[in-house]
Amino acid sequence: MANATFRIWRGDKSGGGYKDYPIETSEGMVVLDAVHQIQASQANDLAVRWNCKAGKCGSCSAEVNGFPKLMCMTRLNTLDLTQPVTVQPMQTFPVIRDLVTDVSWNYEVKKTIQKMKTRKPDASDGTWRVNQRDVDRPQEFRKCIECFLCQNVCHVLREHQMFSEFVGPRFFVYAAALEMNPVDAADRVADLKDKHGIGLCNITKCCTHVCPEEIKITDNAIIPLKERVVDEFFDPVRKLFKMFKG
Amino acid sequence: MPSIDVPVRNGGFGQTSRRDNWWLAPLLTFIGLGAFVLYANVRVFQGDHYHFGPYLSPFYSPEIVGPSPHAWFQVAARPAWWPGFLPFSAALLVMWAPVGFRMTCYYYRGAYYKAFWADPPNCSVGEPRKSYWGERSWPLVIQNIHRYFLYFALIFIGILAHDAWKAYWFADGFHVNVGSLVMTLNPILLGGYTLGCHSFRHLIGGGMDEISKSPSRAAAYDCVTCLNKKHMVWAWCSLVWVAFSDVYLVLCSTGVWQDRRIF
Numbered sequence A: 001m002a003n004a005t006f007r008i009w010r011g012d013k014s015g016g017g018y019k020d021y022p023i024e025t026s027e028g029m030v031v032l033d034a035v036h037q038i039q040a041s042q043a044n045d046l047a048v049r050w051n052c053k054a055g056k057c058g059s060c061s062a063e064v065n066g067f068p069k070l071m072c073m074t075r076l077n078t079l080d081l082t083q084p085v086t087v088q089p090m091q092t093f094p095v096i097r098d099l100v101t102d103v104s105w106n107y108e109v110k111k112t113i114q115k116m117k118t119r120k121p122d123a124s125d126g127t128w129r130v131n132q133r134d135v136d137r138p139q140e141f142r143k144c145i146e147c148f149l150c151q152n153v154c155h156v157l158r159e160h161q162m163f164s165e166f167v168g169p170r171f172f173v174y175a176a177a178l179e180m181n182p183v184d185a186a187d188r189v190a191d192l193k194d195k196h197g198i199g200l201c202n203i204t205k206c207c208t209h210v211c212p213e214e215i216k217i218t219d220n221a222i223i224p225l226k227e228r229v230v231d232e233f234f235d236p237v238r239k240l241f242k243m244f245k246g
Numbered sequence B: 001m002p003s004i005d006v007p008v009r010n011g012g013f014g015q016t017s018r019r020d021n022w023w024l025a026p027l028l029t030f031i032g033l034g035a036f037v038l039y040a041n042v043r044v045f046q047g048d049h050y051h052f053g054p055y056l057s058p059f060y061s062p063e064i065v066g067p068s069p070h071a072w073f074q075v076a077a078r079p080a081w082w083p084g085f086l087p088f089s090a091a092l093l094v095m096w097a098p099v100g101f102r103m104t105c106y107y108y109r110g111a112y113y114k115a116f117w118a119d120p121p122n123c124s125v126g127e128p129r130k131s132y133w134g135e136r137s138w139p140l141v142i143q144n145i146h147r148y149f150l151y152f153a154l155i156f157i158g159i160l161a162h163d164a165w166k167a168y169w170f171a172d173g174f175h176v177n178v179g180s181l182v183m184t185l186n187p188i189l190l191g192g193y194t195l196g197c198h199s200f201r202h203l204i205g206g207g208m209d210e211i212s213k214s215p216s217r218a219a220a221y222d223c224v225t226c227l228n229k230k231h232m233v234w235a236w237c238s239l240v241w242v243a244f245s246d247v248y249l250v251l252c253s254t255g256v257w258q259d260r261r262i263f
Helices: A031-041 A104-110 A132-141 A149-153 A169-179 A189-194 A206-210 A217-233 A236-245 B024-046 B096-103 B106-117 B140-166 B178-194 B198-206 B215-228 B231-253
Strands: A003-012 A015-024 A061-064 A067-070 A085-088 A095-097
Touching: A003 A031, A015 A031, A031 A085, A061 A149, A067 A149, A067 A206, A104 A169, A132 A169, A132 A217, A149 A169, A149 A206, A169 A189, A169 A217, A189 A217, A206 A217, A217 B140, A217 B198, B024 B106, B024 B231, B096 B140, B106 B231, B140 B178, B140 B198, B178 B231, B198 B215, B215 B231
Parallel strands: A003 A085
Antiparallel strands: A003 A015, A003 A095, A061 A067, A061 A085
C-alpha cells in the first residue's frame, strides 16, 4: 500500500496544533495501528487511549477526518490516503493530552439517572417471569460500549455546551434500557423532561449515525422516550381517558 | 446536573474538519421540501384544475365545500361565510391536517432543522447561532401535538383510498386508466408513511413494557416497526407522489396529457 500522512492533533488543555507524520501503511491496517506505529517510531510521547482493538471497549474514540469514529474500527482502505488523514481528539470533552479527553462528566451524569426499582416478584421464590420478546427491546441498548461518540457528535453538547441541562444520547439509551425493562417499576419520565432535558433533542440522528454498535438511538430510544413524555405531559385526552379508566 | 468547562473550539457556521460532501444532504432536502411547499401553495390558492373525470387532486381531498361534482356540499360560487381577505379554495379547509402531520413528523423535523435552520447544518458542522432552545420551550414545544395530527392523517388515508376506488368508475362504467393507477398509488404510499409513524408505533404498542401479553398489539407493533425502519423513504415517496398526482390532473384537465385507457 502507498505511503500516507497522518495529521495528528498534539497538545493539552493550554492549546496545541496539528503535526504531520508520514508512515508506511500495509493491508488491513486501521487508524489505531497507524497511531501506534507513529507512537513507536516517531512520537513516543503521543498520548492515545486504547484497550481492546476490537471495537468493544469504547476507549479509542476520536475524530478521523472530522467525523467521530473508533480508531480501531476505521480501516485505512476506507479513507482517502492521497490527502493527510486528520486525527483529533473528541471536541466535546476537555482535552487531557493529544488524543485523550476527559470523559468523566459522563460518569457523573449516569449517577443522576434513577436506578432500577424492581416490581413485585411473580413467583413465591422471589423471581420474575419475563417473556423473551419483552427483553429483546431493551437488550439492544445493552450493546452500548460507552465510547461516547454519540455524546461527542450531539450538537446540544458539542455546539451549545448545555452540560448542566442535557444528559445526551448515551444516557437516553441508558434510561430507555431501564424504562422499557419489564421488571422495572420506577418512573423516570418527569426527570427526562425536567432534569435530563429530552426536549432539547431535535432529532438530528447524528448519534445514530456515529454509533459503532449500530444502536438505533433516535428511533428506538429517544423518540419512544419523547412519546412517553408526551403521554404524561402533553396529551390531555389520554390523561382524561386514563383518569376515567382508573 | 454536573457541569464541565470546555473551551469553545468551534469557530462558526459551516466550520468542520469533515472532508465529505456534508452539505449535499441538507441542500437536497432544502430544494425538495422548498419546491414542494412552493408548488403546493400555488396549487392550493389557484383553486382550479383540481379534478378531472372521476379523479380529485389529493390537495383538495376531501372537497368539503366547492364547485366540483366531488364536493360534499356543492356551491356554485364563493360561500358567504368565507373570510373576505382570503381567496376561496376548497383545499384550505383540509390542507392543515396533512401539512400539520408532516410539519410535526419526527423525520421531517430532523431534516428541516438541518436544511432550513442549520441547527446543525449537519453532524459535527458548526452552527450559525450560539443560542438554542430545542423543542423544550415555545414555539417548538408545539411539536408534541404530532399524535393529534396522526389521528387526522389516518382518516385521510381512508378518504384517499375512497378517491382511488372512485378513480376506476367512469361515465361508461368500470375501467382502468393510467390516472386510476396514479390515484391508487397515492393512498398506498401515504399509508406506508402514516402507518410507519413514530407516534403510531408508540400508541400501537411501543408504550407497553410487556407487549407479549397482547399478541395482537405485538403483531401490529412489528408491522409498524417494519414500516418505520424506512420512514424517510416512505415520507419522500408519498410527498413526491402527492405532487405528481396533482400535476397529472392539471396536465390532463388542461389537455396537455391524455389519460390513456388500459382496459
